[in-house]
Amino acid sequence: MGRYIAKRLLLMIPVILGVSLLVFTMMELSPGDPAQIILGIRATPESLAALRTELGLDQPFWVRYFNYIWNALHGDFGESWRSGLPVLQEIMVRFPSTIKLALGSMALMVLVGVPVGILSAVKQYSLLDNVTLTGALIFSSMPSFWLGTLLILAFALGLNWFPATGGDTIRSYILPWITLAASSLATLVRMTRSSMLEVIRADYIKMARAKGASEQRVILRHALRNALMPIVTIIGMDFGKLLGGTMIIEQVFTLPGLGSLAITSVRQLDVPMVLAEVLFIALLAGFINLFVDILYVYIDPRLKSQYVMLRKVRR
Amino acid sequence: MDEKQILEIENLSVEYRTDEMLVRAVNGVNLRLKRGETLGLVGETGAGKTTLALTLMRLLPRGIGFVTGGSVKFDGANLLSLREGDMLAYRGKLLSMIFQDPMTSLNPVIPVGKQVAEVLELHNEAHRTKEQIEERVDEMFRLVGIPPERKGEFPHQFSGGMKQRVVIAIALACEPRLLIADEPTTALDVTIQAQVLAMMTELKEKLDTSMIMITHDLGIVAETCDQVAVMYAGEIVENGSVEAIFEGERHHPYTEGLFGSIPRLDIETERLRPIAGAIADPSDLPSGCRFHPRCPHCTQRCKAEAPAEHVVNGHMIRCHLYEGGAKA
Numbered sequence: 001m002g003r004y005i006a007k008r009l010l011l012m013i014p015v016i017l018g019v020s021l022l023v024f025t026m027m028e029l030s031p032g033d034p035a036q037i038i039l040g041i042r043a044t045p046e047s048l049a050a051l052r053t054e055l056g057l058d059q060p061f062w063v064r065y066f067n068y069i070w071n072a073l074h075g076d077f078g079e080s081w082r083s084g085l086p087v088l089q090e091i092m093v094r095f096p097s098t099i100k101l102a103l104g105s106m107a108l109m110v111l112v113g114v115p116v117g118i119l120s121a122v123k124q125y126s127l128l129d130n131v132t133l134t135g136a137l138i139f140s141s142m143p144s145f146w147l148g149t150l151l152i153l154a155f156a157l158g159l160n161w162f163p164a165t166g167g168d169t170i171r172s173y174i175l176p177w178i179t180l181a182a183s184s185l186a187t188l189v190r191m192t193r194s195s196m197l198e199v200i201r202a203d204y205i206k207m208a209r210a211k212g213a214s215e216q217r218v219i220l221r222h223a224l225r226n227a228l229m230p231i232v233t234i235i236g237m238d239f240g241k242l243l244g245g246t247m248i249i250e251q252v253f254t255l256p257g258l259g260s261l262a263i264t265s266v267r268q269l270d271v272p273m274v275l276a277e278v279l280f281i282a283l284l285a286g287f288i289n290l291f292v293d294i295l296y297v298y299i300d301p302r303l304k305s306q307y308v309m310l311r312k313v314r315r
Numbered sequence: 316m317d318e319k320q321i322l323e324i325e326n327l328s329v330e331y332r333t334d335e336m337l338v339r340a341v342n343g344v345n346l347r348l349k350r351g352e353t354l355g356l357v358g359e360t361g362a363g364k365t366t367l368a369l370t371l372m373r374l375l376p377r378g379i380g381f382v383t384g385g386s387v388k389f390d391g392a393n394l395l396s397l398r399e400g401d402m403l404a405y406r407g408k409l410l411s412m413i414f415q416d417p418m419t420s421l422n423p424v425i426p427v428g429k430q431v432a433e434v435l436e437l438h439n440e441a442h443r444t445k446e447q448i449e450e451r452v453d454e455m456f457r458l459v460g461i462p463p464e465r466k467g468e469f470p471h472q473f474s475g476g477m478k479q480r481v482v483i484a485i486a487l488a489c490e491p492r493l494l495i496a497d498e499p500t501t502a503l504d505v506t507i508q509a510q511v512l513a514m515m516t517e518l519k520e521k522l523d524t525s526m527i528m529i530t531h532d533l534g535i536v537a538e539t540c541d542q543v544a545v546m547y548a549g550e551i552v553e554n555g556s557v558e559a560i561f562e563g564e565r566h567h568p569y570t571e572g573l574f575g576s577i578p579r580l581d582i583e584t585e586r587l588r589p590i591a592g593a594i595a596d597p598s599d600l601p602s603g604c605r606f607h608p609r610c611p612h613c614t615q616r617c618k619a620e621a622p623a624e625h626v627v628n629g630h631m632i633r634c635h636l637y638e639g640g641a642k643a
Contacts, residue, residue, distance in 0.1 A: 125378075203419040209374055210414075211434040211485065212407035225424045300424060301469045 005294065012286045017069070019282045020275060024065050027271045034269045038081055055081065068275070078272035082265070087276045091258065095280075098257035101249065102242045104173055105181040109242075110235060113185045117192025117231075122219055124197060132189060140186035144245060148179040148252035165254040176253045180245050184238040191234045195227040202226070228299050236292030240285045320388075321492055321525045322348040322371075327385035329363075329370050329549075336598040340366040342549040342605075343385070345624070348493070348542070353519070353526040355540035355557070357533065357573070359594045363549040364529045365415075368495045371527075372412050373402050390492055408438040411486040415498040417479035421470035427481045428452050428466025431488055438489050455484040459514060476507035483515060490522045497529045512539060533577060537561055545570050548595040548605040555630035567632050568610045604635070612636060 035051040036043065043051075052058050056067065071078065077087040120132040139147075155175060156164035163172040199205065200223055208222040247259035254260070258277055265273035297304045329341035340363045348354050356364050369375050370382060373394065387394040390409065397405070414420045421430060431452045435443070443451070453463035459480040470478055479499065486494055496515065500508040516539050519526050528539055536543055536557065543560040545553040545567065553560065553567040560570065572590035592609040595601055601608055607617040616635055625637040 203414050203416055204422040206374060207414060207420045207482070207485070208422065208433075210372055210406055210412045212403045212405070212437045213433070214403060222422050222425075226422070302423060302471045 005290070008290050008293065012283075012290070015286060016279060016282060020069065020072075020279055021065065023275055023278045024068070024271075027269065027274060028061060030269065032269055034081060034271065037269050068272075072276075072279075077276040080265070080270055080273045082268050082270045082273070087272050090261065090273070091276055091280060094256060094258045094261045097255055098243075098246050098250070098259060100173060101176055101180060101246050101255060101257060102239070104177040105184075105242050105245075106235070106239060108177050109181045109185045109188055109238065112181075113188035114192050114231060117189045118196055118219065118224065120189065120193045121196035121200065122215075129193075132193075136186040136189045138186075139182045140190075142182060144179050144183060145248050145252050147182055148175070148249060151175045151179055152253070166256075172253075172255075176249050176255060179252070180242060180249045184241060188231070188234055188238070192227070192231050195230045196223060199223045199227040225299060229296065232292055232295055232299065236289055239288045243281050243285060319349045320347055321350045321390055322346070322527075323386075323388040324371075325386045325388075327367070327370065327387060328383045329366055329375065329380060330383050331366075331376075331380050333379060338598045339600060340380075340549050340597055341370065342600075344546075344549070344551050346544055346551065346554070348525050348527065350492075350525055351520075351523050352541040353516075353528055353539055355536035355543040356527055356529045356546060357531060357536055357543060358546035359531060361594050361597065362546040363597070364546055365497055366549075367546075368412060368497050368527065368529055371493075371495060372406060372410060373397070373399075374406075374412075404438070407434045407491075408489045409492050410495070411489070411491040411493075412495040413479075413482055413486050413497065413499045416502045417475055417482050418502060420482050421478055423470055426467050426469055427473065428456075428463075431455055431466070431481065431484050434485050434488050451488065455488050458487075458518060459484045476503050476511060479503060479507075479511055480514070483511070483518070487518055487522060487524070491524055494519065494524050494526045495529070496526060498531070499528075500535065501530070501532075508535075515539070533573065545573065548600060549597060550605055550633065551631070552606065552633045553631065559628075559630040563630065565627075565630070565632065565637065567606075567634050568612050568636070569606050572609070604633075 033048075034055065035048045035057065039047060039051060056064055059067075068078070075088075079085060080087055080090060083090070116132055120129045123129050152164045152175065155161045162175050163169070166172055196219075200219075204226075205218060205223055208218045213222070246257060247262060249255070250257045250259035251263065258280070262274065262277045264270075265277065324344055324346040327341055327344045328339070331338040331340055342363075344367060346354070356367065358364055366375070366380070369380070371387060371389070371394065375381070382395055385395075389405075394402075394405070421427065425433075428449075432448050435448045435451055439448070452466060456463040456466055461477060461480055461484075465473075470481070473481065479502075483499075486496075499515065500511050503511060512535060515526075518524075526539075528535065530536060540557050543553075543555060543557050544551045545560070547569050553570045555563070560566075566574075569590070572588075575588045576590060578587055590609055595605050595608070601618075603619050604610070604613075604617045604622050607613045610617065614635070620635070622633050622635045622638075624631050624633050626632075627637075
């Protein structure tokens with residue numbers, strides 16, 4: 001298992017390099033001169049040239065890219081072109097808010113989505129099942145920014161239950177959590193339901209019933225774990241979606257997170273900032289994916305033996 | 316009720332109801348089984364054998380399968396009127412079932428030893444400790460011929476025959492009064508089939524368990540059963556001792572057809588003689604005798620009037636030909 005994890009960690013290096021190169025190129029190709037944006041329209045040609053030299057913009061693309069990577073490997077992600085503060089410092093200030101938003105939504109999604117999906121499968125074709133499926137359809141087809149605005153109008157401005165903006169208290173995260181989780185949650189419910197339905201028809205479920213196991217035991221001990229594989233896959237994939245979704249949600253609820261920082265820095269062509277943010281998110285997504293893959297082995301013993309067999313063959 | 320009878324099925328009927336159709340899978344079945352005996356339940360695919368087994372286990376698919384009439388007395392209790400909570404105590408303990416496909420009967424994510432232990436834990440009236448249960452699991456593994464050291468392994472690490480042994484260990488762990496084996500060897504290859512059958516018969520005798528052996532393999536019936544019931548379109552068309560069925564002269568035309576379609580070594584034939592036509596569609600059963608569209612002896616009466624059960628010396632044949640005891 002250790003070898004597998006090490007291999008997966010090594011594989012993350014080319015992924016991160018690829019992401020950085022892609023973002024670097026995109027920032028290079030985007031219109032506008034960073035020096036001009038920083039100094040304004042009235043800057044003299046001399047001061048522009050001086051700033052370009054200072055930022056290293058006079059050097060060729062590849063030199064700049066490799067310099068950036070080299071410095072990043074030494075923990076130096078540069079300074080923001082906008083504020084002049086170290087990029088890492090700004091990210092660290094913003095990071096807790098984003099992680100609170102993403103993990104909270106994820107928890108909401110799993111804690112609500114999986115049980116509702118199971119219930120819906122166990123009571124297939126019941127009123128509960130129909131209500132759930134209809135609800136899932138509605139929520140999965142609602143754009144999050146629109147749902148967020150509606151929730152603000154109803155629960156923040158109308159009923160005054162939650163604050164509409166800011167991220168000072170846990171209460172102010174409740175609406176963003178719901179907004180961010182809604183569409184993924186709806187997908188997860190449907191996925192859990194169909195995965196459970198498939199497993200419930202399996203022979204070993206009949207066998208478990210024939211042993212005299214109660215319905216609850218049959219569902220929780222025999223069916224759930226077998227149904228978990230596609231569920232975990234969806235949850236892992238949705239985490240990436242959630243991270244991306246934070247950008248929009250943080251705008252809607254004006255939360256001081258990475259997402260809103262990313263949007264301002266893209267607008268201002270703050271290259272070091274954008275690069276660091278994207279790399280940060282990519283790393284996070286990479287780790288979550290690795291975690292999911294490790295989880296698979298614990299859920300399904302067949303995968304573990306496949307992995308062990310592979311190793312034996314190689315030797 | 317006779318002391319020696321373990322199972323008495325009276326006039327049992329089962330239907331499957333869906334939005335599209337009504338399937339009459341079991342129609343007025345009468346069966347009796349004595350303690351310690353084995354009943355072979357034979358018939359084509361779709362005859363209602365598995366439905367009958369699931370009805371005894373009370374495991375018909377919920378919301379689709381319904382018992383529409385009759386009674387099932389097992390060990391003095393009416394199984395069909397038990398509440399679900401009480402039924403749990405029967406399943407796995409007094410009544411157990413072996414399913415057709417060992418490849419899919421075991422839970423892929425639970426070690427086999429735990430799957431055997433589970434049935435013991437579920438029916439732990441004797442308040443055995445964890446160690447005692449583990450001991451019993453080891454004992455069961457030895458009984459079915461698997462080294463107990465392998466109990467921590469998962470189903471995918473076993474072959475089909477070994478898996479079926481594990482399933483048998485689960486089914487027999489609580490020493491049930493009645494074991495229902497639904498085509499237990501169909502999915503196994505022939506050599507393994509013989510081993511598994513021999514083992515089942517031996518264990519059954521050791522534990523004094525009665526058995527219903529569902530199969531479409533007449534060879535298995537001849538080897539393992541005391542009594543044979545031939546099922547066609549949800550009805551028992553012939554029922555008697557294994558000698559009466561295999562050696563007697565008097566048979567239901569369907570049974571004759573079944574035997575006629577087996578290859579024989581002692582008679583030279585160009586081709587096998589299959590029964591003409593296909594099994595009756597249980598959602599649209601024929602009038603009169605269910606078998607009449609395929610029967611070589613079919614008369615006008617067969618088309619209109621369902622035959623009664625005609626019994627001579629405990630050998631039942633449901634056919635107009637045997638009215639009054641003799642072949643007309």
